[in-house]
Every structure is written in C-alpha cells, then in structure tokens.
Amino acid sequence: MEALEVPLSNPDEPGQLKISIISGSIEVEGYSGKTVIIEADKRGGQRSRPKTKNGLKRLSSGNLDISVEERNNTVRISTFPSGSTDFKIKVPRKFSLKLGTVNSGKIKVHNVAGDIEASNTNGAIIMTDISGSVVADALNQDITVSFTGVNGKPMAFSGLNGDIDLTFPANFKGTIKANSEFGEVFSDFDMKLKVAEQPVKRSSANGVYKVKREGWIYADINGGGPEIRFKTLNGDILIRKK
Numbered sequence: 123m124e125a126l127e128v129p130l131s132n133p134d135e136p137g138q139l140k141i142s143i144i145s146g147s148i149e150v151e152g153y154s155g156k157t158v159i160i161e162a163d164k165r166g167g168q169r170s171r172p173k174t175k176n177g178l179k180r181l182s183s184g185n186l187d188i189s190v191e192e193r194n195n196t197v198r199i200s201t202f203p204s205g206s207t208d209f210k211i212k213v214p215r216k217f218s219l220k221l222g223t224v225n226s227g228k229i230k231v232h233n234v235a236g237d238i239e240a241s242n243t244n245g246a247i248i249m250t251d252i253s254g255s256v257v258a259d260a261l262n263q264d265i266t267v268s269f270t271g272v273n274g275k276p277m278a279f280s281g282l283n284g285d286i287d288l289t290f291p292a293n294f295k296g297t298i299k300a301n302s303e304f305g306e307v308f309s310d311f312d313m314k315l316k317v318a319e320q321p322v323k324r325s326s327a328n329g330v331y332k333v334k335r336e337g338w339i340y341a342d343i344n345g346g347g348p349e350i351r352f353k354t355l356n357g358d359i360l361i362r363k364k
Contacts, residue, residue: 147227
C-alpha cells in the first residue's frame, strides 16, 4: 500500500475532501492531525511485466494511477480507469466530504465533523461517530449512519434495495419525511405524527386511469426541526435513539 501526505493551505481551518472512483472502496477517518494522509491499494497489484529487456532494467513509477490536488483546503483525488483501487484516508476531524464509488467496495466514514455527501451504486455506506449533516444514496446495499451530533441542516437518505438505518442522540430535534414502497418505518423515538395532505400519483395505461396516494410519513422528533428525508423502495427505514 502506497501512502501520500498532503499539506493544507490553511491547516487551522476546516477543509474538504472530494473523491469519486469507478471501482473500489473508500474509507475515511478523522484524526487530530493537520494534513490529509492518503493510502491507496490497487487490487491484484501490478500486472506482470518483464523486469529486464536486452539487459536493460524497467523503470516504474509504481502501480497506482491517481492524481491528488490541493487548493484552498480542498483536496481532490482522481483515478484513471485501470482496475479497482481501495483508499484509506485520514483527514482532520473538522472536514467536509464528497465521496462516490460505483463497484466493488463500501464507503466507510468514522469520527468526522462536517457536511458529508456519499454515493455508492453497488455497495454499502457505513458511518460512525458523525457530527454534522449527511446526504447519502446507495442503490443496492444498506445505509447505516450513527450521529454524535447534527448541525441543523436538512439531510436526505435514499436507496433502492437496502435498509436505511440511522442513530441520533436522544436530544435530536428534526422533522421526518419517510417513505418505503415495499418496506416499513421503525423508530424508538417518541414521534409526533403530523397530518398532511399526501401527494397524489396519477397514471393512465390501457384506458385505465389510476389515482394513488403516496405513503409518506411525516413526524416531529423532540418538537421538530430541520427536515430529514428518507426514501427507499425495497428496504426498511430505522430511526434509532442513542
């Protein structure tokens, strides 16, 4: 595994990490340092190539094709489409994240305080000890997030074939908007359900006109607050109290 340490333009200020890859996993951990430390591991290692030819040694710059740019406390990581690469990244704890992967890996985040966006097409999203806000979507696996605190911003979680499982502090205040087409909504918070006009879905096929009220649940937790939106098709929605 190869490592790279990236200094920040303003190390005493919050920063941002942006990384989007096609194949591989992304694991981010907040720590007490003031630099971004990137470890990248290309699965399978370097493909077999001759080390010598006609008595000459092959020169190599390593087996990773990645690019890292830092500007005004924003670190951008990009990869070239040459197989799967797994990333383990350490960031200062007060850092915002924008993470994305498509195949062959999970997104994991631990001990970060900031605004987080995460998208994973075919893998899970797992976050622990998060303080701030999260917007996350995972089409085919679960989303699991445990908060130590929130920053009062709206949040959204969406999926297709997995559960959405969130844990908040007991004093969390928010307004829930939740819908699962073929699943259920569960919580151990004492929620106050709100009576709201449900959106109406209309369709017409083969001469038949259909009207269906969409099954959104609206509820306040601890008096209400910023909106937290949950939407999944085939999974359950779990809202837990820590």
